[in-house]
Amino acid sequence: xxxxxxxxxxxxxxxxxxxxxxxxxxxxxxxxxxxxxxxxxxxxxxxxxxxxxxxxxxxxxxxxxxxxxxxxxxxxxxxxxxxxxxxxxxxxxxxxxxxxxxxxxxxxxxxxxxxxxxxxxxxxxxxxxxxxxxxxxxxxxxxxxxxxxxxxxxxxxxxxxxxxxxxxxxxxxxxxxxxxxxxxxxxxxxxxxxxxxxxxxxxxxxxxxxxxxxxxxxxxxxxxxxxxxxxxxxxxxxxxxxxxxxxxxxxxxxxxxxxxxxxxxxxxxxxxxxxxxxxxxxxxxxxxxxxxxxxxxxxxxxxxxxxxxxxxxxxxxxxxx
Amino acid sequence: xxxxxxxxxxxxxxxxxxxxxxxxxxxxxxxxxxxxxxxxxxxxxxxxxxxxxxxxxxxxxxxxxxxxxxxxxxxxxxxxxxxxxxxxxxxxxxxxxxxxxxxxxxxxxxxxxxxxxxxxxxxxxxxxxxxxxxxxxxxxxxxxxxxxxxxxxxxxxxxxxxxxxxxxxxxxxxxxxxxxxxxxxxxxxxxxxxxxxxxxxxxxxxxxxxxxxx
Numbered sequence: 001x002x003x004x005x006x007x008x009x010x011x012x013x014x015x016x017x018x019x020x021x022x023x024x025x026x027x028x029x030x031x032x033x034x035x036x037x038x039x040x041x042x043x044x045x046x047x048x049x050x051x052x053x054x055x056x057x058x059x060x061x062x063x064x065x066x067x068x069x070x071x072x073x074x075x076x077x078x079x080x081x082x083x084x085x086x087x088x089x090x091x092x093x094x095x096x097x098x099x100x101x102x103x104x105x106x107x108x109x110x111x112x113x114x115x116x117x118x119x120x121x122x123x124x125x126x127x128x129x130x131x132x133x134x135x136x137x138x139x140x141x142x143x144x145x146x147x148x149x150x151x152x153x154x155x156x157x158x159x160x161x162x163x164x165x166x167x168x169x170x171x172x173x174x175x176x177x178x179x180x181x182x183x184x185x186x187x188x189x190x191x192x193x194x195x196x197x198x199x200x201x202x203x204x205x206x207x208x209x210x211x212x213x214x215x216x217x218x219x220x221x222x223x224x225x226x227x228x229x230x231x232x233x234x235x236x237x238x239x240x241x242x243x244x245x246x247x248x249x250x251x252x253x254x255x256x257x258x259x260x261x262x263x264x265x266x267x268x269x270x271x272x273x274x275x276x277x278x279x280x281x282x283x284x285x286x287x288x289x290x291x292x293x294x295x296x297x298x299x300x301x302x303x304x305x306x307x308x309x310x311x312x313x314x315x316x317x318x319x320x321x
Numbered sequence: 322x323x324x325x326x327x328x329x330x331x332x333x334x335x336x337x338x339x340x341x342x343x344x345x346x347x348x349x350x351x352x353x354x355x356x357x358x359x360x361x362x363x364x365x366x367x368x369x370x371x372x373x374x375x376x377x378x379x380x381x382x383x384x385x386x387x388x389x390x391x392x393x394x395x396x397x398x399x400x401x402x403x404x405x406x407x408x409x410x411x412x413x414x415x416x417x418x419x420x421x422x423x424x425x426x427x428x429x430x431x432x433x434x435x436x437x438x439x440x441x442x443x444x445x446x447x448x449x450x451x452x453x454x455x456x457x458x459x460x461x462x463x464x465x466x467x468x469x470x471x472x473x474x475x476x477x478x479x480x481x482x483x484x485x486x487x488x489x490x491x492x493x494x495x496x497x498x499x500x501x502x503x504x505x506x507x508x509x510x511x512x513x514x515x516x517x518x519x520x521x522x523x524x525x526x527x528x529x530x531x532x533x534x535x
Contacts, residue, residue: 025365025376026352027513027521028452126515136455136496138515185327236340237450237459239367239374241331261367262452270328298329302379 003068003119005152008101012059016121016140017114018051020258021129031242031258032131032139035112035215035280038309039076042165043116045312046073046093048158053123053130054116055146062104064115066096071118071160077110077173077281091165093118110173110281119157134215135259163315169308171277175286176206179275180293180301184244184267189231194251198225199269199292207253209286216259218282224251225268237264243271243279245290255279274301322347322395324388330379332388334395337371340461340489344371345449349526350398357402358394362387368525369450370459406526408445411493412534413484415441415506422503426469426486438533440464441505446491448527456495456513456521460529463489475501482508484531506531 007014019040020033034040034056044050056076066072073093074081081088081104088094088102096102107113123130123141132140141150181199190198197205207222225247227233233249240246244256246265255271256263257279271279272293282288293301323335334351337344352368355375362381367374377387415438416423427434446460453459463486471487476499479485483494485502494500495512512522523529 022364024455024520025367025374026451027519027524028455028457029520030455127520133455135498136513136515182328185325185333236338236370237452238333238369238372239452241328241374241376243328260453262369262450273329295326295329299379302329 001068002122003066003070003154003157005070005117005154006065006067007146007148007150007152008063008065009061010146010148010150011057011062011104014055014057014062014146015132015134016053016123016146017056017131018053018129020131021127021133021139024127025239025261028261029127030133030261032129032133032215033242033258034114034131035257036076036114036277038171038277038305039114039280041309042075042091042169042312043073043114045315046075046091046163046165047071047116047118048160049118049120052116053121054114057104057113057115058111060104060106064102066098066100066102068098068157069159070096070154070157071162072096072102072115074113074115075165076113078108079104079113080106080108089164091170093160093162093164095162111283112280117154117157118160119154122153122155133259165312165315169311173278173281177278177282177286177288179278179288179290180272180298181245181269181290182272182293182295182298184269185238186231186235186266187268189227189266190247190268191226191228194226195268197223199290201291204289204291207288209282209284209288211284213282213284215257217257218255218279220253220255220288222252225253226251227266231266233266234264235266237262240267241270243273243276245269245271255282272298272301274298274305322351322392324391326384326388327374331374331376332384332391334373334375334391335371340370340449342447345447347398348373350401350403351395352525353403354395354398354401355391367452369452403526406528407523408528408530409523410530410532411484411508411510412532413506413508414534419507420484420505422469422486423505426467426503426505429469430467432467437467437505440467441486441491442531442533444530446529448523448525448529450525451521451523454494454496454498455515456523458492458512458523458527458529460491461489463491465489469503471501472503475499479504480507482510482512484508
């Protein structure tokens with residue numbers, strides 16, 4: 001029989017995600033990827049699968065009830081989670097029993113957390129991906145967030161050994177967030193002084209994450225960047241990559257996540273790929289500062305990150321406790 | 322043509338710096354040529370008004386060899402085989418609840434609403450690029466006499482099918498979404514359907530004509 005998992009409480013927002021939709025950018029289809037891809041890689045490793053649908057969740061009180069024995073795991077933001085009365089280890093997999101309830105009581109570090117299962121949540125891939133495009137209402141479970149009472153059917157449920165991600169492979173997720181950036185295509189549109197304050201060591205301007213944040217972008221508050229007198233406030237719309245920092249006319253940066261293929265604001269910087277998972281954990285009121293690096297340094301940081309992802313792939317099986 | 326690096330795994334192929342039919346033609350040719358090459362190491366090609374953004378798989382290639390290959394392959398764009406542009410006729414209900422900004426545009430341009438509609442329908446537009454949300458066509462070039470600025474504060478939601486104006490461009494919102502353009506009407510035509518092939522009604526280089534629906 002196919003195990004059924006019932007959402008008893010969806011938290012503030014929970015969605016089906018994966019590593020994103022690719023190949024349709026020319027007609028404006030964004031990736032809509034999970035925001036913390038590293039946490040997803042950790043789930044795939046713990047659950048011994050690749051690019052299966054996972055849950056991305058914000059907020060406490062998320063609860064799931066299981067009608068069968070299933071192997072489940074949680075990564076991403078550090079949470080106080082319980083299976084019935086048993087506290088669960090962070091970044092680890094565990095067995096559920098028929099009738100047992102998984103509850104997330106509190107988030108202690110970070111913002112978004114991820115839950116996956118050894119098996120495949122039954123849902124149709126849309127344009128090659130399971131992830132939810134919330135704005136356009138496709139992908140995921142009918143293009144919508146999970147609601148209380150929603151049932152996830154788990155196909156090909158597998159019994160596997162449980163495992164734990166070692167502490168040294170769990171990244172920090174708390175404010176302040178120091179993000180490495182490379183110069184963006186329109187960096188020269190800003191005065192030298194304002195660029196220095198934006199990203200130079202020793203001059204660091206601290207920005208605060210505003211309440212204006214969602215899966216599309218994160219608006220920051222702080223000292224506005226200053227445009228050069230002759231620089232246009234907007235550009236002829238052009239393709240953008242995830243992690244591009246755009247600056248509209250008011251000078252306050254917006255970090256673009258995985259929901260737009262084209263942008264029309266000056267692109268002052270691009271967040272290093274190695275630091276982009278951290279963006280999943282920026283929440284209103286958090287402090288952010290930028291630190292400029294070269295593209296070569298960005299590549300080197302990404303190589304290091306890839307090494308850590310490789311280490312996730314070869315977790316040693318921990319003994320049962 | 323200039324190739325510039327953008328991110329660890331992305332580069333821009335730049336053909337100009339303003340909205341222009343000749344630049345558009347080069348972008349379009351480059352886009353279809355890149356598609357025809359079916360390079361495994363290219364994950365995404367996003368053409369826009371003046372440039373193509375290329376996102377590549379850096380497990381398979383890196384900037385220098387890819388940029389060199391692109392420079393070589395894109396040196397001659399004259400022989401590219403292009404798909405014939407499709408012409409789309411889009412019926413639009415103008416004004417009223419369908420087009421809450423029609424009277425603003427008319428006032429701004431010192432024209433009657435009927436004249437704005439007439440001029441909006443007179444042009445055959447080119448799809449310069451598709452983006453913002455899936456299937457959203459950026460159409461040009463709008464008659465200068467009915468050009469209007471974007472909203473100071475964008476609306477948080479407009480209905481799917483809303484037809485908008487911003488400077489010398491016009492466009493259609495395929496989904497209910499935030500919108501900063503002046504909305505002058507609405508169409509029932511579905512511009513994007515994730516369950517139908519091709520997903521997007523329009524692609525770069527297509528032509529569009531609006532028809533007033535009374």
